[in-house]
Amino acid sequence: MNTAYEPNHCERIIALTCPMIPEEILYAASIVSVRIVHKREDKSEYSRYLPTNFSALAKIHLDYVLTNGNKIDGVIVTPSCTAAEFVFDAIGQQNKPAFNFMLDLPRKIEASAEDYYASELERLARSIEKCFEVVITEEKLTKAIDHFNQIRKIILKLKQYQKDGLISGQRYFDLMNMIGSTKKDMVMKNLNDEIAEIGRSDLVMRGIKKILCLGSPPQSACLLCALESVGLHVILDDYCTSGAYLGKPVSTTGNIYKNLAHSYLGSHMCSRTNAKPERVQYIKKLISKYNPDGIVYNLSQFRIPDCYDLVMLKEEIMSLKEPLPFLAVIDNGNDVLASAVQTSIDAFAEMLICQ
Numbered sequence: 001m002n003t004a005y006e007p008n009h010c011e012r013i014i015a016l017t018c019p020m021i022p023e024e025i026l027y028a029a030s031i032v033s034v035r036i037v038h039k040r041e042d043k044s045e046y047s048r049y050l051p052t053n054f055s056a057l058a059k060i061h062l063d064y065v066l067t068n069g070n071k072i073d074g075v076i077v078t079p080s081c082t083a084a085e086f087v088f089d090a091i092g093q094q095n096k097p098a099f100n101f102m103l104d105l106p107r108k109i110e111a112s113a114e115d116y117y118a119s120e121l122e123r124l125a126r127s128i129e130k131c132f133e134v135v136i137t138e139e140k141l142t143k144a145i146d147h148f149n150q151i152r153k154i155i156l157k158l159k160q161y162q163k164d165g166l167i168s169g170q171r172y173f174d175l176m177n178m179i180g181s182t183k184k185d186m187v188m189k190n191l192n193d194e195i196a197e198i199g200r201s202d203l204v205m206r207g208i209k210k211i212l213c214l215g216s217p218p219q220s221a222c223l224l225c226a227l228e229s230v231g232l233h234v235i236l237d238d239y240c241t242s243g244a245y246l247g248k249p250v251s252t253t254g255n256i257y258k259n260l261a262h263s264y265l266g267s268h269m270c271s272r273t274n275a276k277p278e279r280v281q282y283i284k285k286l287i288s289k290y291n292p293d294g295i296v297y298n299l300s301q302f303r304i305p306d307c308y309d310l311v312m313l314k315e316e317i318m319s320l321k322e323p324l325p326f327l328a329v330i331d332n333g334n335d336v337l338a339s340a341v342q343t344s345i346d347a348f349a350e351m352l353i354c355q
Helices: 023-028 056-068 082-094 113-132 138-164 169-180 184-199 222-229 256-265 276-290 304-318 339-353
Strands: 013-016 032-035 074-077 099-102 209-215 232-237 294-300 326-331
Touching (some): 013 056, 023 032, 023 113, 023 138, 032 169, 074 082, 099 113, 113 256, 138 169, 138 184, 138 232, 138 256, 169 184, 169 222, 169 232, 209 276, 209 339, 222 339, 232 276, 276 304, 294 304, 294 339, 304 326
Parallel strands (some): 013 032, 013 074, 074 099, 209 232, 209 294, 294 326
């Protein structure tokens, strides 16, 4: 699925490095938000600023901005890991795009986190207003939230279709990628067309082992494709850019920025903001709800928060009364699986199917 969005000459585009950035704020400012999805080449521009042992995701984000700096009007970064702060500094050295904003994300969900994040979101809105000479009113934000809540309703329906086997995990991932990389006024028609097509189709996933995918967000569906090509059904992925994308509906009653903060922080989109007990409890609830036959963890190379998350979750899952088969794969940031990863997937599938 081609998700590249081509703007017209009068549209402004801001690229986002993190799904925890509420796109409703940009939509209310008539700005097109585009998630960074970019294939990292061997001779990428990032190498001038980042060492080789930095997060593969950070390299992809920086390379995208360095390559497309003249085509976008801004970029918003969150400190999802230490590498992201280096990305922000490197972008600032280029003086393009003109709008380079660091949105601080709470490190831990606690009583004061929502108030702090709400103030950060309002700071973002005021900065957008100043840079682009627009006004983000409460009425515009409310309309934006209503539009995104309609998208969330269809996402829930698609998630159920994936669970029921009407669409593959790969297809669901591609659809979420489309939403994140497309002008939001175009999304509803695309999704409604997809729903209509699914309604005319039969089950696509039959009699196979169910997989729960966790970990770092991949840049393409190649991992999910590899899993499903060997007889596994990705019944759910918990990637921030896919299965957890956009999170819970946002209320329009009361303080709008507080409502956005409450929804995004409470949606478990980002594993980094959850303390160990909350993270473990959340994953156990997913296991109970979806009853998977195995778990596959995608680890973006050198991404420190997910390195810890992987070790911690594997220990917890292996300590369950009925531990689940667990496979960890290394994601090097390219859109082609390494041969060693494919071999691991083949062996994992054979083990599950033969059980």
